[in-house]
Amino acid sequence: MEKKIGGLLATELDEKSCLSRYHQSSLRKPSPYKPSSYLVSKLRRYEKLHKRCGPGTEAYKRATEQLDENQVRSSDKECRYVVWVATEYGLGNRIISMASSFLYALLTERIILVDQRKDINDIFCEPFPGTSWLLPLDFPLIGQIDSYNTDYSRCYGTMLKNHAINSTTTIPPLHLYLHLLHDYRAEDKTFYCQENQAFIKNVPWLVVKANIYFVPSLWLIPSFQTKLIKLFPQKDTVFHHLSRYLLHPTNQVWGMVTRSYNAYLSKADEILGIQVRVFGRRAGYFQHVMDQILDCTQREKLLPEPAEESQMMNISKTPKLKAVLVTSLHPEYSDNLKSIFLERPSSTGEMVLVYQLSGERVQQTDKKLRDQKALAEMYLLSLADKLVTSTRSTFGYVAQGLGGLKPWILLYEPRNRKAPADPPCVRAMSMEPCFIRAPLHGCQAKTIKTTPFIKYCED
Numbered sequence: 001m002e003k004k005i006g007g008l009l010a011t012e013l014d015e016k017s018c019l020s021r022y023h024q025s026s027l028r029k030p031s032p033y034k035p036s037s038y039l040v041s042k043l044r045r046y047e048k049l050h051k052r053c054g055p056g057t058e059a060y061k062r063a064t065e066q067l068d069e070n071q072v073r074s075s076d077k078e079c080r081y082v083v084w085v086a087t088e089y090g091l092g093n094r095i096i097s098m099a100s101s102f103l104y105a106l107l108t109e110r111i112i113l114v115d116q117r118k119d120i121n122d123i124f125c126e127p128f129p130g131t132s133w134l135l136p137l138d139f140p141l142i143g144q145i146d147s148y149n150t151d152y153s154r155c156y157g158t159m160l161k162n163h164a165i166n167s168t169t170t171i172p173p174l175h176l177y178l179h180l181l182h183d184y185r186a187e188d189k190t191f192y193c194q195e196n197q198a199f200i201k202n203v204p205w206l207v208v209k210a211n212i213y214f215v216p217s218l219w220l221i222p223s224f225q226t227k228l229i230k231l232f233p234q235k236d237t238v239f240h241h242l243s244r245y246l247l248h249p250t251n252q253v254w255g256m257v258t259r260s261y262n263a264y265l266s267k268a269d270e271i272l273g274i275q276v277r278v279f280g281r282r283a284g285y286f287q288h289v290m291d292q293i294l295d296c297t298q299r300e301k302l303l304p305e306p307a308e309e310s311q312m313m314n315i316s317k318t319p320k321l322k323a324v325l326v327t328s329l330h331p332e333y334s335d336n337l338k339s340i341f342l343e344r345p346s347s348t349g350e351m352v353l354v355y356q357l358s359g360e361r362v363q364q365t366d367k368k369l370r371d372q373k374a375l376a377e378m379y380l381l382s383l384a385d386k387l388v389t390s391t392r393s394t395f396g397y398v399a400q401g402l403g404g405l406k407p408w409i410l411l412y413e414p415r416n417r418k419a420p421a422d423p424p425c426v427r428a429m430s431m432e433p434c435f436i437r438a439p440l441h442g443c444q445a446k447t448i449k450t451t452p453f454i455k456y457c458e459d
Helices: 019-026 037-053 058-065 091-108 156-161 186-192 194-200 215-219 222-231 235-246 251-265 287-299 309-314 332-343 368-382 394-403 442-450
Strands: 081-084 111-114 175-180 205-210 270-276 321-328 351-355 386-390 408-410
Touching (some): 019 251, 037 058, 037 111, 037 222, 081 091, 091 111, 091 205, 091 222, 091 368, 156 175, 156 186, 175 186, 186 194, 186 442, 215 222, 215 235, 222 235, 251 368, 270 287, 270 332, 270 368, 287 332, 287 386, 287 408, 321 332, 332 351, 368 394, 386 394
Parallel strands (some): 081 111, 081 205, 175 205, 321 351
16 A cells, blocks of 8 residues: 555556656655545546546547637536646746646646646656646647736736626636736735636636645635545645655656665665755855754754764764755755764764765756756655755755655744854744745635634744
8 A cells, every 4th residue: 555655646557667656665654644535536536537638638629629719619618727837936836836736626626737848757757647747739828828927918817907807707718827926916816715716617728827835825715625624634734645646756867866865875774854045146155054054953953963072982883874965056065064074973973974966056947957856856855854944945845745744944044144043943833835925915814814724834
């Protein structure tokens, strides 16, 4: 059963074409979080729907023909679509927005099609049996979707703002663009309102651009909340389950993961993951950030302090091995940690070995090898026993959710080149990614205050 991750995974997919799908258990400890039987059955029903409506089917052909305004509307109400568009934002942003869009498709009985033009096929395996989730390159709107923004006439928020549609509109458009990026306007945020969903559900094609984890707001839509409670009785397991169902590294990425794990992490008694991201125009290596990392890891007993001379005679001859995996654009953070534990043994007698897969110095997006390395690093971090992440980093969000980990967050961004004195970090209340740009006003404002399982993020 663990091979199928508690029943999450379908059995009819080819193992050799995607080794990571059924071989996660060879590296990962069993998750204490089991998927609900309702989620498992919902995924099996979704797979049948995707097979019926997906690319290459007659239903898909009829649905795409609808996008020609001169065509008669199809009577097929069963096949409706969410087209997820890959934006220029980093891989972490793309992953959390893709998972959010898939959940929306699951809740609304649509199928998701993902934009394949930014190497997604080189990063992830096909997740659904007998069909494809890739948006065909001959999709009728493919030449336009990159230019979709809030100025686009079919942008849902813009149509509301211009009174092109309202609650009494009886014939919905054939497609809508949903602008769910961090810079969205009040009109765009009405997507999260119950009454607006009643209109949107009748639109056959939804084109989505997002770079945020908008799942928390789906919990606040009454018609979705009932389903979500049945799907995820443990409410902070949404991304954990969906990412392990949906996002399987390709064999090339899985090779990076397994080689690194076997070479550097497999023999460790404990693995600590440290993810360092410094935001700002002058991002790089800063001593005050290094100080914050050391203050956090030593205060929380995640890393031992170097031994004093008086302690060195008491070091065990068979010490425990602690592997520290550092991910950062800047290798100086891991180099500094290495030198600390090379110069002196640890005060606890543990051997501390520090490893970093890559240090690119500058974030590069849409580069195939860079994205493959980034996914490998996220996956390796998710294999840690304990995790330290940087505030507001989607890279860290993916790792914690995939691994089912509640990380210690380097909570306060350093100001004036000084790390915060107290506390340097705080334990996350949840393994869920944060909805960094949540709609805190409008239709959901009162609901947020009264809903016990939606809370403000620590970061």
